[in-house]
Amino acid sequence: xxxxxxxxxxxxxxxxxxxxxxxxxxxxxxxxxxxxxxxxxxxxxxxxxxxxxxxxxxxxxxxxxxxxxxxxxxxxxxxxxxxxxxxxxxxxxxxxxxxxxxxxxxxxxxxxxxxxxxxxxxxxxxxxxxxxxxxxxxxxxxxxxxxxxxxxxxxxxxxxxxxxxxxxxxxxxxxxxxxxxxxxxxxxxxxxxxxxxxxxxxxxxxxxxxxxxxxxxxxxxxxxxxxxxxxxxxxxxxxxxxxxxxxxxxxxxxxxxxxxxxxxxxxxxxxxxxxxxxxxxxxxxxxxxxxxxxxxxxxxxxxxxxxxxxxxxxxxxxxxxxxxxxxxxxxxxxxxxxxxxxxxxxxxxxxxxxxxxxxxxxxxxxxxxxxxxxxxxxxxxxxxxxxxxxxxxxxxxxxxxxxx
Amino acid sequence: xxxxxxxxxxxxxxxxxxxxxxxxxxxxxxxxxxxxxxxxxxxxxxxxxxxxxxxxxxxxxxxxxxxxxxxxxxxxxxxxxxxxxxxxxxxxxxxxxxxxxxxxxxxxxxxxxxxxxxxxxxxxxxxxxxxxxxxxxxxxxxxxxxxxxxxxxxxxxxxxxxxxxxxxxxxxxxxxxxxxxxxxxxxxxxxxxxxxxxxxxxxxxxxxxxxxxxxxxxxxxxxxxxxxxxxxxxxxxxxxxxxxxxxxxxxxxxxxxxxxxxxxxxxxxxxxxxxxxxxxxxxxxxxxxxxxxxxxxxxxxxxxxxxxxxxxxxxxxxxxxxxxxxxxxxxxxxxxxxxxxxxxxxxxxxxxxxxxxxxxxxxxxxxxxxxxxxxxxxxxxxxxxxxxxxxxxxxxxxxxxxxx
Numbered sequence: 001x002x003x004x005x006x007x008x009x010x011x012x013x014x015x016x017x018x019x020x021x022x023x024x025x026x027x028x029x030x031x032x033x034x035x036x037x038x039x040x041x042x043x044x045x046x047x048x049x050x051x052x053x054x055x056x057x058x059x060x061x062x063x064x065x066x067x068x069x070x071x072x073x074x075x076x077x078x079x080x081x082x083x084x085x086x087x088x089x090x091x092x093x094x095x096x097x098x099x100x101x102x103x104x105x106x107x108x109x110x111x112x113x114x115x116x117x118x119x120x121x122x123x124x125x126x127x128x129x130x131x132x133x134x135x136x137x138x139x140x141x142x143x144x145x146x147x148x149x150x151x152x153x154x155x156x157x158x159x160x161x162x163x164x165x166x167x168x169x170x171x172x173x174x175x176x177x178x179x180x181x182x183x184x185x186x187x188x189x190x191x192x193x194x195x196x197x198x199x200x201x202x203x204x205x206x207x208x209x210x211x212x213x214x215x216x217x218x219x220x221x222x223x224x225x226x227x228x229x230x231x232x233x234x235x236x237x238x239x240x241x242x243x244x245x246x247x248x249x250x251x252x253x254x255x256x257x258x259x260x261x262x263x264x265x266x267x268x269x270x271x272x273x274x275x276x277x278x279x280x281x282x283x284x285x286x287x288x289x290x291x292x293x294x295x296x297x298x299x300x301x302x303x304x305x306x307x308x309x310x311x312x313x314x315x316x317x318x319x320x321x322x323x324x325x326x327x328x329x330x331x332x333x334x335x336x337x338x339x340x341x342x343x344x345x346x347x348x349x350x351x352x353x354x355x356x357x358x359x360x361x362x363x364x365x366x367x368x369x370x371x372x373x374x375x376x377x378x379x380x381x382x383x384x385x386x387x388x389x390x391x392x393x394x395x396x397x398x399x400x401x402x403x404x
Numbered sequence: 405x406x407x408x409x410x411x412x413x414x415x416x417x418x419x420x421x422x423x424x425x426x427x428x429x430x431x432x433x434x435x436x437x438x439x440x441x442x443x444x445x446x447x448x449x450x451x452x453x454x455x456x457x458x459x460x461x462x463x464x465x466x467x468x469x470x471x472x473x474x475x476x477x478x479x480x481x482x483x484x485x486x487x488x489x490x491x492x493x494x495x496x497x498x499x500x501x502x503x504x505x506x507x508x509x510x511x512x513x514x515x516x517x518x519x520x521x522x523x524x525x526x527x528x529x530x531x532x533x534x535x536x537x538x539x540x541x542x543x544x545x546x547x548x549x550x551x552x553x554x555x556x557x558x559x560x561x562x563x564x565x566x567x568x569x570x571x572x573x574x575x576x577x578x579x580x581x582x583x584x585x586x587x588x589x590x591x592x593x594x595x596x597x598x599x600x601x602x603x604x605x606x607x608x609x610x611x612x613x614x615x616x617x618x619x620x621x622x623x624x625x626x627x628x629x630x631x632x633x634x635x636x637x638x639x640x641x642x643x644x645x646x647x648x649x650x651x652x653x654x655x656x657x658x659x660x661x662x663x664x665x666x667x668x669x670x671x672x673x674x675x676x677x678x679x680x681x682x683x684x685x686x687x688x689x690x691x692x693x694x695x696x697x698x699x700x701x702x703x704x705x706x707x708x709x710x711x712x713x714x715x716x717x718x719x720x721x722x723x724x725x726x727x728x729x730x731x732x733x734x735x736x737x738x739x740x741x742x743x744x745x746x747x748x749x750x751x752x753x754x755x756x757x758x759x760x761x762x763x764x765x766x767x768x769x770x771x772x773x774x775x776x777x778x779x780x781x782x783x784x785x786x787x788x789x790x791x792x793x794x795x796x797x798x799x800x801x802x803x804x805x806x807x808x
Contacts, residue, residue, distance in 0.1 A: 033483030033501075034438050035803055036525075054483040054525060078760065079437030079458040080484075097437075119763040121440075121458060170716040171781055172763055190781065215675075216716040216762070235718065235739075271619075272676060272694075290676075311806060312574040312620040314639065356482065356804035358620070359523040359576055377575055377594065399439055400760035400801040402715060 034080055034097060037396050038362060040371055041069050044389035046087075048074075050100055051362070051371060053355065053395070056383045058371075061100050067091045072392060073114060073265075076399035077139055078121040083396070084139075086112035086126045092135075094142060097396060104142045108135035114166045116174055118189040119402075125174045125187070127166035134163055134176055134187065136194055146194040152181035165210025165221070165264070167403045169234055173197065175219050177210045184210070184219060184230075186237055198237045202230035211264035212403040213274075213289075220244075222264050227278075229264075231292050244292045246276055246285045268316050270309040270334045275316045277304030284318060284332065298332055301325055301342060306351065310376065311358035315340065319349040319363075327365070331379070343379050346370050350390065356397045364390035438484055438501060441800050442766060444775055445473045448793035450491075452478075454504055455766070455775060457759065457799070460787045462775075465504050471495045476796060477518060477669075480803035481543055482525040487800070488543075490516035490530045496539075498546060501800060508546045512539035518570045520578055522593040523806075529578045529591070531570035538567050538580055538591065540598055550598040556585035569614025569625070569668070571807045573638055577601065581614045581625050588614070588623060588634075590641055602641045606634035615668035616807040617678075617693075624648075626668050631682075633668075635696050648696045650680055650689045672720050674713040674738045679720045681708030688722060688736065702736055705729055705746060710755065714780065715762035719744065723753040723767075731769070735783070747783050750774050754794065760801045768794035 036054040047064040051057075066072075067089035074095075076083050082103065083095040090110045096103035109128035112135075116125050123145065124137045136146040150161045161181035169175045172190040177183070186198040205223035207230070212219050221230040221241070230241040268275040269289060275298075276285040283297040284304055302325030304318045316332040326348045331341040346365025354361045354376070363372045364387070371390055373383040398404040440458040451468040455461075470476075471493035478499075480487050486507065487499040494514045500507035513532035516539075520529050527549065528541045540550040554565045565585035573579045576594040581587070590602040609627035611634070616623050625634040625645070634645040672679040673693060679702075680689040687701040688708055706729030708722045720736040730752045735745040750769025758765045758780070767776045768791070775794055777787040802808040 033481065033485035035480075035482055035484030035800075076439075077437065078439055080439030081437035119761040121763075168761060170718070170762055217718075314574070314621075357523040357572060357806050358574055359525075396439075397804045400804055402761050 035396060037097065037100075039074055039083060039095070039394045039396075040364060040387055040390050041072050041074070041392040041394075042388050043069050043072075043366070043391040048085075048095070049371075049387050049390070051385060053360070053362075053373070056373060058385045058387070059100065063095060063100065063102055065102070066093050069391070071113065071263075074392065074394040074398075075115050075117050075124075075404065076394075076396050077117055078399050080396055080399055082139070083394070084115055084117065084124050086115040088112070090128070090130075092124070092126050092137065092142075106137060106142050106144070108137070108144070109133065113162075113164050114176075116166045116168045117399075118174065119168050119170070119172045120190070123189050125166050125176075125189070127163040127176045129162040129164075132160045132162045132178070132180075134166065134174070134185075136174075136187075136189070148185075148187065148194065148196065150176075150178045150181060150185070152178060152183060154181070164208070167210070167212040167219070168216075169212065169219070170216040170402070175210070175212065175232075175234070177202070177207045177221050179207055182207060184221060184232055184241065186234075200232055200237060200241055202241045203228065203243060209264045211267050213269050214402060216402040218292075220264060220267065242292070244287065245294055246278060246287075247297075248294060266304075266306040266308075268307040268309040270313040270316060273334065275307045275309075275332070275334075277307050277318065279303075284316070286337065296337070298337055298339065300330055300339070301328060306349075308352055308354065309334075310354055310361075311356060315376075317352065317354075317361065319352060323348075327368075329363070341379055345372055345374070345381065346384075351393045353393050353395060355395070362393045362395070364393050366390055439800060441501065441504075443478055443487060443499070443798045443800075444768060444791055444794050445476050445478070445796040445798075446792050447473050447476075447770070447795040452489075452499070453775075453789075453791045453794070455789060457764070457766075457777070460777060462789045462791070463504065467499060467504065467506055469506070470497050473795070475517065475667075478796065478798040478802075479519050479521050479528075479808065480798075480800050481521055482803050484800055484803055486543070487798070488519055488521065488528050490519040492516070494532070494534075496528070496530050496541065496546075510541060510546050510548070512541070512548070513537065517566075517568050518580075520570045520572045521803075522578065523572050523574065523576045524594070527593050529570050529580075529593070531567040531580045533566040533568075536564045536566045536582070536584075538570065538578070538589075540578075540591075540593070552589075552591065552598065552600065554580075554582045554585060554589070556582060556587065558585070568612070571614070571616040571623070572620075573616065573623070574620040574806070579614070579616065579623050579636075579638070581606070581611045583611050586611060588625060588636055588645065590638075604636055604641060604645055606645045607632065607647060613668045615671050617673050618806060620806040622696075624668060624671065646696070648691065649698055650682060650691075651701075652698060670708075670710040670712075672711040672713040674717040674720060677738065679711045679713075679736070679738075681711050681722065683707075688720070690741065700741070702741055702743065704734055704743070705732060710753075712756055712758065712765075713738075714758055714765075715760060719780075721756060721758075721765065723756060731772075733767070745783055749776055749778070749785065750788075755797045757797050757799060759799070766797045766799070768797050770794055 032054040038051040050059040067087035094104040111129040114127040132150040134148040161178040166176040174187040184200040274287040302320035346368035348367035352363040436458040442455040454463040471491035498508040515533040518531040536554040538552040565582040570580040578591040588604040678691040706724035750772035752771035756767040
């Protein structure tokens with residue numbers, strides 16, 4: 001009872017293929033409501049599993065053939081028609097959220113890393129490593145609307161810089177960071193020609209990732225091997241980036257070679273503080289949310305990878321790298337700034353997210369091949385599902401959050 | 405092509421009627437994605453109009469026969485299957501969000517005022533005036549799971565108190581306030597018998613409404629004719645309520661008889677401040693978000709009714725009461741605390757809401773019989789739709805926000 005429509009509009013690297021189900025409800029009978037769907041990246045097989053939060057079970061349908069999903073992030077259109085994935089193979093895939101099937105793909109580059117939907121919902125932007133640049137697509141047709149090459153001149157040399165950390169910014173802008181170019185670009189997605197409105201230099205230490213605070217106010221860039229980050233106040237981009245130190249000046253800490261480099265998406269903003277998983281240290285640094293001054297740190301059981309805030313902002317949950325620690329989570333109280341709870345979930349935790357009102361959390365344990373649903377009142381798993389090599393966990397509610 | 409299934413399970417006051425469309429797509433072809441649907445209360449006719457934010461048009465389908473929609477608030481299930489409305493006629497209506505049709509109704513009281521969905525999505529609670537109480541329903545079956553009578557003893561007398569201001573609270577609780585009883589009740593929705601876990605006295609001035617901060621931390625109760633409100637820190641409900649003054653002690657202001665009593669849902673929390681539309685005064689009071697101390701006020705063009713924060717928290721938009729002012733909005737800068745913009749939208753603005761990432765706002769102008777879509781970058785209406793006597797504006801994304 002499945003009817004597949006393939007529309008091949010081969011134009012450059014553009015290939016559209018729409019897999020659709022007949023309206024006989026065969027897909028729908030399997031599924032609960034659209035708002036309860038959580039997509040889980042199966043990293044090894046390049047596919048997506050779909051978990052139904054309400055029924056507490058995996059849907060029988062999986063979406064395959066999506067390419068290299070290493071570090072893949074899924075974003076959603078604000079009308080909840082589509083999800084979008086950029087892949088390390090350069091393919092941008094669109095997923096139909098109702099039929100839970102692939103609904104178009106475009107090769108925008110040879111290696112893409114990050115993706116964002118514009119605040120008005122009209123455009124999808126991919127940040128790319130090879131060739132370095134940003135490709136902006138029409139979210140409806142998947143037609144390429146703009147290719148921005150992130151080419152910069154440094155000391156007389158022309159560099160094709162990798163681009164990463166692309167996010168939506170208030171005012172219908174996009175922001176991204178140029179890794180070799182050491183610049184943040186603000187792109188105006190409200191104008192037909194998508195001009196680069198601001199080019200903001202950051203320190204020359206190689207930027208490797210970036211994040212935006214949940215209010216869309218600050219864009220923060222991490223630098224490899226540095227204990228400083230660059231912070232841009234997006235209300236005043238013309239004021240440039242300021243350097244922020246992630247430790248007390250002069251103080252020494254026990255720093256090891258990092259097992260895993262935390263991504264800046266792993267920074268958590270709660271109340272008036274920013275919680276930062278430090279690279280190669282068993283601490284969570286605390287910065288002031290408004291001044292960005294270092295306020296101290298919380299000792300942890302291992303090297304932190306991800307820090308996420310609970311929706312009620314009373315707890316930060318932290319995951320770890322390293323075999324001895326990576327099955328555990330720690331919950332930090334955002335007021336006492338102490339570890340409130342340490343508990344084992346499952347081996348090699350890769351990603352986690354709270355449900356929007358905070359009653360539960362979803363945690364993927366990659367080595368254990370499991371997805372866990374945790375009751376946040378008891379910290380106990382109330383459901384677990386077998387998933388092959390699970391990684392990123394993406395609920396459709398991300399459609400409604402700045403920067404996700 | 406429409407097939408209506410009526411399942412009449414008459415048991416007490418319970419009547420279930422499910423209006424469903426065949427899966428021929430007739431409803432679906434009319435509509436864009438589920439995430440772009442905004443329900444607009446048509447107050448005079450007791451119906452809901454549906455605006456599609458993506459297509460920028462009203463859907464031809466309207467939902468009628470919902471009862472007295474005066475002060476009606478719509479909440480949504482977290483799986484986006486259903487919307488729920490409590491009405492002044494005591495009827496609780498369930499709306500199927502996919503087919504955009506009525507999908508069950510229950511008479512829980514003779515006069516209901518407020519509604520909330522539990523954080524785990526399993527229960528819907530209505531706060532009721534007559535008889536005073538809270539009714540908790542199973543969100544799936546609409547079966548009554550608990551009837552709590554809000555009966556209290558005061559000075560030896562037994563009072564059936566009206567209940568209002570019901571919201572979801574972290575930990576899968578509900579909170580509501582008893583108007584004659586002058587108590588806040590915290591109800592534990594994670595236990596089968598829904599015990600009243602805390603009964604917290606507030607000052608005896610008659611409470612009339614309440615709100616919860618977007619992080620689910622503080623529950624705030626307004627008192628009629630008073631310039632004090634009661635604030636409960638939900639992390640420490642056992643510490644009781646504290647009284648908060650909405651002005652400088654001793655200072656006098658030009659206070660008039662209020663044309664319209666602002667509801668506490670009209671309080672806006674942004675950055676480290678709470679913005680309060682004062683009753684009968686042309687000012688917006690500013691309180692500290694964490695200490696609740698009075699910090700000052702912003703002079704306005706008229707008596708404020710609604711204050712809403714933009715998702716990026718840089719602006720508060722304010723609507724007004726009184727014929728001279730009620731067609732206007734003012735935008736307040738949350739940092740300079742000054743009026744940034746004053747502009748006319750349409751006569752008798754009743755309600756407004758930002759789209760989740762803040763690119764647009766929806767504003768209903770009741771006297772002008774219009775819904776406006778405003779571009780928040782330019783403050784200009786980019787779409788307007790004729791709607792009969794529009795009032796509340798409810799986007800489905802409310803499903804994912806604490807307290808909505």
